[in-house]
Amino acid sequence: MSKRHPSGTIKKAFKEKVVAIYETIFRGEDPSAGNPNFWDEFFLLKPKVSCFEVELLKLSADQLEANKININLLFTKCLEMLKAEQNIKIVYALQTMGALTRILYQKHCADPNFDLIGVLVGSNDVDRTMEDLIKSLSELICADFPCITKKLVLKFLLVIVTGFENISSNVLLDHFMINSMFDPLIQLLSLPESRSQFGRDVVLLNTLLITYKKQEAANPYLVKLSLVDDELVLHGYAQVISSGLQEFCRKYIVVKQQEPQNSWLSSITSMVGNMFVSEEAHNKMEKLKANDSLLLALYEAVHSSRNFVTVFAYIQPHERPPQPPSDEEIEADHQDDSIGAPATPTPTVENVTHSSSLLATLLEYCSVIMQDVKHDVSLTSTKLSFIVLTVVTEDNYANSLMHDPNLVFQVQIHKAVMRHRKIGGDPVVPARPIVSALLDLVIEFIVTHLLKKFPVDLYELALGIIVRLICYQKRCKVRINYQWRDLWHALFSLLKFLQSAEGQLLKKLNIFPVAQQAINIFNLFITYGDTFLSVESLYDDLYYEIIRNKSVFDNIYSMVLRYSSSEGDNKEYSLRLMTSLNNIRSIIGHFTPKVDTWLATQSLSTPTEAQILEVVRNGYESLTLKLVDNLDQFQRYTETPNHNAFFAAFIRNVIVEARAYIDLDSIDHQSLLNEPCVTPT
Numbered sequence: 199m200s201k202r203h204p205s206g207t208i209k210k211a212f213k214e215k216v217v218a219i220y221e222t223i224f225r226g227e228d229p230s231a232g233n234p235n236f237w238d239e240f241f242l243l244k245p246k247v248s249c250f251e252v253e254l255l256k257l258s259a260d261q262l263e264a265n266k267i268n269i270n271l272l273f274t275k276c277l278e279m280l281k282a283e284q285n286i287k288i289v290y291a292l293q294t295m296g297a298l299t300r301i302l303y304q305k306h307c308a309d310p311n312f313d314l315i316g317v318l319v320g321s322n323d324v325d326r327t328m329e330d331l332i333k334s335l336s337e338l339i340c341a342d343f344p345c346i347t348k349k350l351v352l353k354f355l356l357v358i359v360t361g362f363e364n365i366s367s368n369v370l371l372d373h374f375m376i377n378s379m380f381d382p383l384i385q386l387l388s389l390p391e392s393r394s395q396f397g398r399d400v401v402l403l404n405t406l407l408i409t410y411k412k413q414e415a416a417n418p419y420l421v422k423l424s425l426v427d428d429e430l431v432l433h434g435y436a437q438v439i440s441s442g443l444q445e446f447c448r449k450y451i452v453v454k455q456q457e458p459q460n461s462w463l464s465s466i467t468s469m470v471g472n473m474f475v476s477e478e479a480h481n482k483m484e485k486l487k488a489n490d491s492l493l494l495a496l497y498e499a500v501h502s503s504r505n506f507v508t509v510f511a512y513i514q515p516h517e518r519p520p521q522p523p524s525d526e527e528i529e530a531d532h533q534d535d536s537i538g539a540p541a542t543p544t545p546t547v548e549n550v551t552h553s554s555s556l557l558a559t560l561l562e563y564c565s566v567i568m569q570d571v572k573h574d575v576s577l578t579s580t581k582l583s584f585i586v587l588t589v590v591t592e593d594n595y596a597n598s599l600m601h602d603p604n605l606v607f608q609v610q611i612h613k614a615v616m617r618h619r620k621i622g623g624d625p626v627v628p629a630r631p632i633v634s635a636l637l638d639l640v641i642e643f644i645v646t647h648l649l650k651k652f653p654v655d656l657y658e659l660a661l662g663i664i665v666r667l668i669c670y671q672k673r674c675k676v677r678i679n680y681q682w683r684d685l686w687h688a689l690f691s692l693l694k695f696l697q698s699a700e701g702q703l704l705k706k707l708n709i710f711p712v713a714q715q716a717i718n719i720f721n722l723f724i725t726y727g728d729t730f731l732s733v734e735s736l737y738d739d740l741y742y743e744i745i746r747n748k749s750v751f752d753n754i755y756s757m758v759l760r761y762s763s764s765e766g767d768n769k770e771y772s773l774r775l776m777t778s779l780n781n782i783r784s785i786i787g788h789f790t791p792k793v794d795t796w797l798a799t800q801s802l803s804t805p806t807e808a809q810i811l812e813v814v815r816n817g818y819e820s821l822t823l824k825l826v827d828n829l830d831q832f833q834r835y836t837e838t839p840n841h842n843a844f845f846a847a848f849i850r851n852v853i854v855e856a857r858a859y860i861d862l863d864s865i866d867h868q869s870l871l872n873e874p875c876v877t878p879t
Contacts, residue, residue, distance in 0.1 A: 214246060220249060224253050224265060226264065226267075241287040245290050251297050254297075254298070259311075263317060266313075270319065279291035289350055300357045300361075300860075329373070332374060335354070359853075360860070365853060387401070388430040388434050389430075401491070402856060405495040409498070420502055424503045435506065438492075438495075443560060450612070491852045501837070507595060509556070557600070569614040571653050584660060587636065605631065609627065609635035611635060611638045611639050611642055661712065665722070676730060686723075697757050721782070726829075741814045742810055744785055745793065745814070755783065758776045785821065788820070
């Protein structure tokens, strides 16, 4: 290259030696000609990752095929350097290998006919080469190598694992199934120091490897995760996820405190709602998306490992005291939250004076993200959170922890400001069993998302969580001190909305299953309330509320009657809903005349609640109800086939997000040069 000097003379532009070598390699020439020490010297030169990738991108697929001898040689030499005594050579080899692999993946994605494996590692004895690579990477993780080396190993692995958006198409991962890296990766989570340095990347890597063809064959990473019983590892895994979600909640609180409190327009907050309309929309979106990998990791752990469930709702001591965020931290939020960025320890907000739990953190996190489900990012994150809660509420041990009156937490359920409900600030909540906070969360969702764009999937999950909790309480005769009227009123609001918006909603979706779920929750209270309600008066309160909201059930019945008497797609569903209304209609039909008669004898037109309750108490004996079959049963959660499409899209988004933040070039070269030689053990 040449450029014109200010004096008018032509000067040759400076070209770094390493860049000139890149050009030589990619022209197909032998860079080591006449220099037997070339490769030792090459791996002492600081890589220019961006220049390397630019030069490689210039080559077409055909040119890469024609030059694969040199590319294979470069990859082989990088692999050899992973066993070098000088750490600087190892680091530079990892950078070069990562950049080479990343660009060749891009070439294959652009042209599926491109021979990725042949150009990268050669066609001869691929299995042995990959086995050697995985063994070397595992040794670098396990041995006493500097932090910078281990970080680059994880970055390189992320390059491989995120190579294809459809992870099951990534043929290189077949070798990682045969030669598992689960044990060396997972051990990094057992110690606080290594967890703080590498935890985020380790959890992301392991989670993505778990998803590889897991529906087609036994996935060794999934199998091994399900068998982990080391408490240090399990708590470490939970701590990584919890810290990331806590950090998101902490930043939400900071932003919320800076907002004007007198405007309902700030209801969704800058962290969630305003991210879609402000100038910083992109950065705010990234903060939310950056946690999707943690949610996916949490789901895979809870879904596959009974042992993990035992630590999910258990107390987690904080590894460092909480600190208020600095202005620099707030400004650097986007960089700190990047998936694939160095996982440095971050201050957390404690919801409890001295302890918290991953489940408590998840509930608070969910209360933030669910405030705006009109947009796909929040919608999918909320859905996966609800799926996790569904799996948890099906587990007896997790339920026993959530209902334990001696295991209490202060869980803040953040609420959006709405036109009919202005909130001056989140109130201080008392320490309670987690089940109370979970019920609060679901009730808050039910009453705040009665929208024209009705999130029917989320409502089915939310109501399913309630059903599972009540079934556990009924089965184990657990009685909690809870304001059940809040739940009943939320269900009344839902039924009113479904009936009033029926015409619009039924054009796009089937609302009858949701309505039936709501009615069956009432049926659970009617049929089994005596086994789990904490005091007898609550049973009377239930009947009072049903009688008081007679019009709600009458309108639902009228709607059902219209659809059940005509042929159509909704006939079967409407008939089921009609059957589930039998006992409620019997209660209304039984007590309404009694109330009217009593009012007539007392010459009253407007009775008090106490007066109605007295009529109810005196009328139980003559009431006849039918026992509903399988009312306390529910269909257990299964990922396949109902949620396959959802998870395929979710994993794709996690991969795209992770790939964007893999930084192979961010290295403190001065400290690297000062490091002593390391001999692998």
